[in-house]
Amino acid sequence: MSMRTNYCGLTTEALLGQTVSLCGWVHRRRDHGGVIFIDLRDREGLVQVVCDPDRAEVFKNAETVRNEFCLRITGIVRNRPDGTINANLKSGKVEVLCHELEILNASVTPPFQLDDENLSETTRLTHRVLDLRRPQMQNNLRLRYKVSMEVRKFLDANGFIDIETPMLTKSTPEGARDYLVPSRVNAGNFFALPQSPQLFKQLLMVANFDRYYQITKCFRDEDLRADRQPEFTQIDCETSFMSEQEIRDMFEGMIRGVFKNTLNIDLPNPFPVMDFAEAMGLYGSDKPDMRVKLKFTDLTDVMKDVDFKVFSNAANMVNGRVVGMLVPGGGSMPRSEIDAYDQFVRIYGAKGLAYIKVNDKAAGRDGLQAPIVKNLHDAALAEIIARTGANDGDLIFFGADKAKIVNDAIGALRVKIGHSEFGKANGLFEDVWKPLWVIDFPMFEHDEENDRWTATHHPFTAPKDGHEDLMETDPGKCIAKAYDMVLNGWELGGGSVRIHRADVQSKVFRALKINDEEAQLKFGFLLDALQYGAPPHGGLAFGLDRIVTMMTGAESIRDVIAFPKTQRAQCLLTQAPSEVDEKQLKELHIRLRAAEPKVV
Amino acid sequence: MSMRTNYCGLTTEALLGQTVSLCGWVHRRRDHGGVIFIDLRDREGLVQVVCDPDRAEVFKNAETVRNEFCLRITGIVRNRPDGTINANLKSGKVEVLCHELEILNASVTPPFQLDDENLSETTRLTHRVLDLRRPQMQNNLRLRYKVSMEVRKFLDANGFIDIETPMLTKSTPEGARDYLVPSRVNAGNFFALPQSPQLFKQLLMVANFDRYYQITKCFRDEDLRADRQPEFTQIDCETSFMSEQEIRDMFEGMIRGVFKNTLNIDLPNPFPVMDFAEAMGLYGSDKPDMRVKLKFTDLTDVMKDVDFKVFSNAANMVNGRVVGMLVPGGGSMPRSEIDAYDQFVRIYGAKGLAYIKVNDKAAGRDGLQAPIVKNLHDAALAEIIARTGANDGDLIFFGADKAKIVNDAIGALRVKIGHSEFGKANGLFEDVWKPLWVIDFPMFEHDEENDRWTATHHPFTAPKDGHEDLMETDPGKCIAKAYDMVLNGWELGGGSVRIHRADVQSKVFRALKINDEEAQLKFGFLLDALQYGAPPHGGLAFGLDRIVTMMTGAESIRDVIAFPKTQRAQCLLTQAPSEVDEKQLKELHIRLRAAEPKVV
Known part of the structure; x- marks a missing residue:
C-alpha cells in the first residue's frame, strides 16, 4: 500500500x-x-x-x-x-x-516562521533547508526546472544533443579567475575548473557533432558582485553550418518558447535588432533597458566652441563625448530630485550633472532655466532644443566627459529616472518585457593602459565578411559577428560566429600581438583542430541563473539557486570552504603559504 | 538562404x-x-x-x-x-x-584513416577531435544523449524535478579521494568537489522538494581502474514518502523504458530480486552475472573433518568457506584449460584450484578422478555429488579459504568459464540482458584490521523495520534497506531508504563508534535538518557512463565520454593537468611541496 x-x-x-x-x-x-x-x-x-x-x-x-x-x-x-x-x-x-x-x-520549533517576510539573508542561508520550504523558494526552483526542461525540449526538437565536457580541464596561461584543482597523481600539476566550455564546444563542431548543447556549471573566482556566484549555470550551445541570422532566429525562438510555455508570456516576434554603435549612441549601454522611454542626443559636435569648459573640453577630448538626455515633463522635477541625481552620476565617475529646464522655448535663451545657459551661445542652445525635440515643461540632462564616463553615468541615470516614481508617473517607463538583439560588436577594444588591442568577445570570434583585412589596417573599425540577447537591461546571453579558418585565426592573433609560440601554448589543441577541415560554426551561451532571476522577479540570483554561496563565496549551511587536514595537503603535494616564514 | x-x-x-x-x-x-x-x-x-x-x-x-x-x-x-x-x-x-x-x-592529411580499427588509445585520445568523427564514437555519444534524455522524460513524467547542487562544497573530514579547490577569497580554506550529492539530496527532501533528480558530475581522486574516471556522471534521484518497493518499481520502470526507447530491447518485467545473502551464497558476488549458468554449492559443513587440510582448515576457520562449483560437461575440459584456471584464481588470492572429474558416479570413489579424492572420506564425497547434483561427465571446481577469497576467486572463475568458448559451447552462457535487484544488504561490515564496524553503504542508510535494536545487540545481523540494480554482472546503480529520524541516526553513529562531536563536525548540517520533521525518504544513483558503456558494448567507459582522462588521470588532448604560474599559486595562498627544502 x-x-x-x-x-x-x-x-x-x-x-x-x-x-x-x-x-x-x-x-x-x-x-x-x-x-x-x-x-x-x-x-x-x-x-x-x-x-x-x-x-x-x-x-x-x-x-x-x-x-x-x-x-x-x-x-x-x-x-x-x-x-x-x-x-x-x-x-x-x-x-x-x-x-x-x-x-x-516530530520537529523542534523552527528558528523562524516560514511566512516571515523579513528574514535576513544570513538567517535564510544558514537555515537554508527551512528557507527552501517557503512557497517562494519552492516556486523559484520549480520554475528554474521548467525553464531548463523547456530549453531541453526545444533543443532536442531542433536536433541539438547534450554532450558533457570536462570539469577538470586545463588552466589558461594568464589563468586569472581560474579555480585550480591540485592533482594527486600528477604531482605539482593542476587542473582548472572551466570558466566556460568554449574551446570544447568548438572542438565538438570540428568533430562533426553539428549541434551541441549543455546546461552546465561554469566557474569564475572573482570578487562577487550582487548577481554573481563562484559557480554559475550556462545554457551553452553551438552549431555548425548556420549563418549568424539563422543562429539568432533559432535561439530567439527558444527564449520565446520558454517564456510562453512557463509563464504564458508572449515576447515580441521577431525581437528588435540594434547594432552596438546605435545602442551606445542612444543609450550609452550595450544592454539598454528598452522599457525606459529616454534616450541620448549626441551634442559633441555642437559643444566644441562653447564657453562652458566642461562641455567644450569633453567635446574636444580624444574619446570625449557630450550628450543631452531629454526628460519629457521633467520641468516639474523637484530640485531635491535633481540634486540626488547629481550625486548618483558621481558614482560612475561624472563630475556633476548639468541640466536645462525648458520653460518657454519660444522665448529663446530667456525661456531656458539653468546655471549653464549663460555659458552656451545661441546656436548651441538652439541646436540642443532642435536635436532633443524639447518642449515647454521638459528638462534636459547633460553628460560631458570621456565617452565611457558619459555612457556609464547618463546610461545609469536613464535607467534610474525611468524606474523612479517620477518616470512611472510621467510615462517614461513601460512595464513589459522588452527583448532586444544587440549585434555588430567591435572585434577589438583598445586597452589604453597597455596601448594594445584586446578581443571584445574572445579571440575566436569571426569578423564580419569583408572586415578581415581591417584587423591589420584599422582594428578599431573591424566589426565582429557577435551578438547579445538583452532583456529589460540584462544580458541574457551572448555569442558569436567563430573563426573556422586557420589563416583568419592567425590574423586575429597578429592583431592581438599573440605570437605563434604563445598561441600554440594557449590554444594549441584548438589550432590543431582547425587544420582538419573545421566547419563554419557559431553559437551562444545563456546565463540560466539570470534568466530565472528575471522571470521570478527575485531580488538576487541567490534566490533561484538551492544552495548558493554568499558574496564572500561561502556556504553558510555547510561552512564551505573550510580548513583541511595536513595529510590531505601532503597527498596533493601542496602546502599553505601562510606557513611560510616571513622575511623581516 | x-x-x-x-x-x-x-x-x-x-x-x-x-x-x-x-x-x-x-x-x-x-x-x-x-x-x-x-x-x-x-x-x-x-x-x-x-x-x-x-x-x-x-x-x-x-x-x-x-x-x-x-x-x-x-x-x-x-x-x-x-x-x-x-x-x-x-x-x-x-x-x-x-x-x-x-x-x-581544407584539411591537412589526417594522422590516421578514420576507418582504421587498430588505433592505439593514445593516438585516439591525442587526436580526439578526429577520433570523435568516427561513426562508432558518433553513435556512442548520441546514444548517451538519448539515454539521458529518456531518463529526463521519464522522471519529468513522474514528477521529479532537476535541482542543481553545489560543485564547490565541503571536504569531509577523512576526505580521502576528495578533489580540493583552494579558495582565493578565504585564505587557507578549501572547497571539495562532490563525490556525490548525497547529503544535498537528502536536504532537498527535508526541504519538501519531494522528488529530485540530477544528472551530474561527481569526482573521486583515486587510482584509476579500467572503468573509472576522475569525473563521472551520475543519474542521482531521491524521493520522499515512498517505500523501498515503490522506489525500486519506479526506477526499474525507468531503466526498462530507457532500454526500450533507445535500443528497442525488452528487459524482463519485473526484474528478479535476490537478497544479498543468496547472491553471495550462490555466486560469491553482490553483482552476479546471471547470464552464466553456474553456481556455488556450499560444502563448508561437510569439510570440517576431512583429511585434506586445505578444505578442513578453511571449513574450521572463522569466516572460512568451502564451496564446489559444478561445471556440467566439464569432464571434457582439457588439462591445459584447468591449469589456466588454476593460475587465474591465484590473481584473487586463492592458493590453488582443486577439482574432481565425475567419470562414473555409480562407481563411487573409484568413479571420481582427482588428486584430492584420496583425502576425502566417503561421506564427504557422497555429499559433494548429492549437493552439486553432479552427473557423469561433469567437473566440480572447489574453493576453500577465507570466505572473501573463495567468493572473489570462484566468483571470477564462474564468470570466466561462462564467457569462455567452453562455456558458450556447453550452454553455460545465455547471451541476453539479465537484470537483477540485489537487496537486503547488511548494515555493517566488520573491519577486521581495526576491529570495528563500518557502514556497508553509508551511515544514512535505514535498517530494515524491526532491525533497529540489532544495531546495538548484533550489528552483523542488522539488514539495511539498501538495494543495487545489477545487469549482466555490472552494478548499474544502487541506493537505499535513508534514516529520517534523529534517534535512529544516533544508534547508527553509536554502532560505528562515531561520537556526538565527530558526528556534528562531519554531518552537522544534515543532523540539524533531521530535527525539523524530516520526511521518510530514499533514492538511488545510477552510473550513466557505465550504463551507456554496456548499451553500446564499448570496451571502456572512455569510449562513451567525449573528452576522457587516461588511467593516469591526464587529458592527452589539452595536456591537463599542467603546471601553473607562481602568481596563481600565490593568489590561492598555496605553494608546491616540491619546493620544500629537504632536511638532511
Whole structure:
C-alpha cells in the first residue's frame, strides 16, 4: 500500500467522498470549537485536515502536533461548510476528515516562521533547508526546472544533443579567475575548473557533432558582485553550418518558447535588432533597458566652441563625448530630485550633472532655466532644443566627459529616472518585457593602459565578411559577428560566429600581438583542430541563473539557486570552504603559504 | 538562404529530383571513368556526390579536394544507376549530381584513416577531435544523449524535478579521494568537489522538494581502474514518502523504458530480486552475472573433518568457506584449460584450484578422478555429488579459504568459464540482458584490521523495520534497506531508504563508534535538518557512463565520454593537468611541496 495516494495541494472536489492518504508538514494548527484543524502542506500546497474529538486516537495525536511536524493522514474528502471556502487554495473548497493520523517525524520549533517576510539573508542561508520550504523558494526552483526542461525540449526538437565536457580541464596561461584543482597523481600539476566550455564546444563542431548543447556549471573566482556566484549555470550551445541570422532566429525562438510555455508570456516576434554603435549612441549601454522611454542626443559636435569648459573640453577630448538626455515633463522635477541625481552620476565617475529646464522655448535663451545657459551661445542652445525635440515643461540632462564616463553615468541615470516614481508617473517607463538583439560588436577594444588591442568577445570570434583585412589596417573599425540577447537591461546571453579558418585565426592573433609560440601554448589543441577541415560554426551561451532571476522577479540570483554561496563565496549551511587536514595537503603535494616564514 | 537544406546521411529517394544543399566532410574521393565521386559525410551519414567534367568549375574544385576537406555542395538528387545501389546506406539508392561545390575549409592529411580499427588509445585520445568523427564514437555519444534524455522524460513524467547542487562544497573530514579547490577569497580554506550529492539530496527532501533528480558530475581522486574516471556522471534521484518497493518499481520502470526507447530491447518485467545473502551464497558476488549458468554449492559443513587440510582448515576457520562449483560437461575440459584456471584464481588470492572429474558416479570413489579424492572420506564425497547434483561427465571446481577469497576467486572463475568458448559451447552462457535487484544488504561490515564496524553503504542508510535494536545487540545481523540494480554482472546503480529520524541516526553513529562531536563536525548540517520533521525518504544513483558503456558494448567507459582522462588521470588532448604560474599559486595562498627544502 502506498504511503500516500494524493498530494495535499491537489486535493480538490474531484476527490469528494474518496478516502485519501496524504503526507506533509503541519503548516498551522488551530483548535476551534473543540475540533482541531491542521493545514497540511506538501510541495503542491495546503489542504485543511479536520480532527474530530469523536475519533479519540486521532484527536489525541492531533493535540501533540506542532508546526513543521511531518504527518501521514488518511481520511475522507468532503465539502467545507458554507462560508469557510478558501478561494486562495486549489483545495479550498474541500477538507479531509481525518480517520488516521501518523506522526512520521516530530520537529523542534523552527528558528523562524516560514511566512516571515523579513528574514535576513544570513538567517535564510544558514537555515537554508527551512528557507527552501517557503512557497517562494519552492516556486523559484520549480520554475528554474521548467525553464531548463523547456530549453531541453526545444533543443532536442531542433536536433541539438547534450554532450558533457570536462570539469577538470586545463588552466589558461594568464589563468586569472581560474579555480585550480591540485592533482594527486600528477604531482605539482593542476587542473582548472572551466570558466566556460568554449574551446570544447568548438572542438565538438570540428568533430562533426553539428549541434551541441549543455546546461552546465561554469566557474569564475572573482570578487562577487550582487548577481554573481563562484559557480554559475550556462545554457551553452553551438552549431555548425548556420549563418549568424539563422543562429539568432533559432535561439530567439527558444527564449520565446520558454517564456510562453512557463509563464504564458508572449515576447515580441521577431525581437528588435540594434547594432552596438546605435545602442551606445542612444543609450550609452550595450544592454539598454528598452522599457525606459529616454534616450541620448549626441551634442559633441555642437559643444566644441562653447564657453562652458566642461562641455567644450569633453567635446574636444580624444574619446570625449557630450550628450543631452531629454526628460519629457521633467520641468516639474523637484530640485531635491535633481540634486540626488547629481550625486548618483558621481558614482560612475561624472563630475556633476548639468541640466536645462525648458520653460518657454519660444522665448529663446530667456525661456531656458539653468546655471549653464549663460555659458552656451545661441546656436548651441538652439541646436540642443532642435536635436532633443524639447518642449515647454521638459528638462534636459547633460553628460560631458570621456565617452565611457558619459555612457556609464547618463546610461545609469536613464535607467534610474525611468524606474523612479517620477518616470512611472510621467510615462517614461513601460512595464513589459522588452527583448532586444544587440549585434555588430567591435572585434577589438583598445586597452589604453597597455596601448594594445584586446578581443571584445574572445579571440575566436569571426569578423564580419569583408572586415578581415581591417584587423591589420584599422582594428578599431573591424566589426565582429557577435551578438547579445538583452532583456529589460540584462544580458541574457551572448555569442558569436567563430573563426573556422586557420589563416583568419592567425590574423586575429597578429592583431592581438599573440605570437605563434604563445598561441600554440594557449590554444594549441584548438589550432590543431582547425587544420582538419573545421566547419563554419557559431553559437551562444545563456546565463540560466539570470534568466530565472528575471522571470521570478527575485531580488538576487541567490534566490533561484538551492544552495548558493554568499558574496564572500561561502556556504553558510555547510561552512564551505573550510580548513583541511595536513595529510590531505601532503597527498596533493601542496602546502599553505601562510606557513611560510616571513622575511623581516 | 540556408547554408544547407538537408543532411547528407538523410538524403533519400524522398528527395528525388529536388535541389539540395549539403555540408560535410570528404570521406572518400574516387575518380572513375572521368567522373569524380565524393562520399560526403555529416553526422547523419554518407551520400554520394557526382562531379561531372561537363561542369568545369565544379570539376576543377572537386579535383583539389582531399579526405576530410569540409565542403558545401548544391545539386540535384537522382537515382543511382542500376547495380550501384548501396544497401548499407540510408542514402544508398540515390546520388547528388553536383552543380556547385564550395570548399568551406581544407584539411591537412589526417594522422590516421578514420576507418582504421587498430588505433592505439593514445593516438585516439591525442587526436580526439578526429577520433570523435568516427561513426562508432558518433553513435556512442548520441546514444548517451538519448539515454539521458529518456531518463529526463521519464522522471519529468513522474514528477521529479532537476535541482542543481553545489560543485564547490565541503571536504569531509577523512576526505580521502576528495578533489580540493583552494579558495582565493578565504585564505587557507578549501572547497571539495562532490563525490556525490548525497547529503544535498537528502536536504532537498527535508526541504519538501519531494522528488529530485540530477544528472551530474561527481569526482573521486583515486587510482584509476579500467572503468573509472576522475569525473563521472551520475543519474542521482531521491524521493520522499515512498517505500523501498515503490522506489525500486519506479526506477526499474525507468531503466526498462530507457532500454526500450533507445535500443528497442525488452528487459524482463519485473526484474528478479535476490537478497544479498543468496547472491553471495550462490555466486560469491553482490553483482552476479546471471547470464552464466553456474553456481556455488556450499560444502563448508561437510569439510570440517576431512583429511585434506586445505578444505578442513578453511571449513574450521572463522569466516572460512568451502564451496564446489559444478561445471556440467566439464569432464571434457582439457588439462591445459584447468591449469589456466588454476593460475587465474591465484590473481584473487586463492592458493590453488582443486577439482574432481565425475567419470562414473555409480562407481563411487573409484568413479571420481582427482588428486584430492584420496583425502576425502566417503561421506564427504557422497555429499559433494548429492549437493552439486553432479552427473557423469561433469567437473566440480572447489574453493576453500577465507570466505572473501573463495567468493572473489570462484566468483571470477564462474564468470570466466561462462564467457569462455567452453562455456558458450556447453550452454553455460545465455547471451541476453539479465537484470537483477540485489537487496537486503547488511548494515555493517566488520573491519577486521581495526576491529570495528563500518557502514556497508553509508551511515544514512535505514535498517530494515524491526532491525533497529540489532544495531546495538548484533550489528552483523542488522539488514539495511539498501538495494543495487545489477545487469549482466555490472552494478548499474544502487541506493537505499535513508534514516529520517534523529534517534535512529544516533544508534547508527553509536554502532560505528562515531561520537556526538565527530558526528556534528562531519554531518552537522544534515543532523540539524533531521530535527525539523524530516520526511521518510530514499533514492538511488545510477552510473550513466557505465550504463551507456554496456548499451553500446564499448570496451571502456572512455569510449562513451567525449573528452576522457587516461588511467593516469591526464587529458592527452589539452595536456591537463599542467603546471601553473607562481602568481596563481600565490593568489590561492598555496605553494608546491616540491619546493620544500629537504632536511638532511
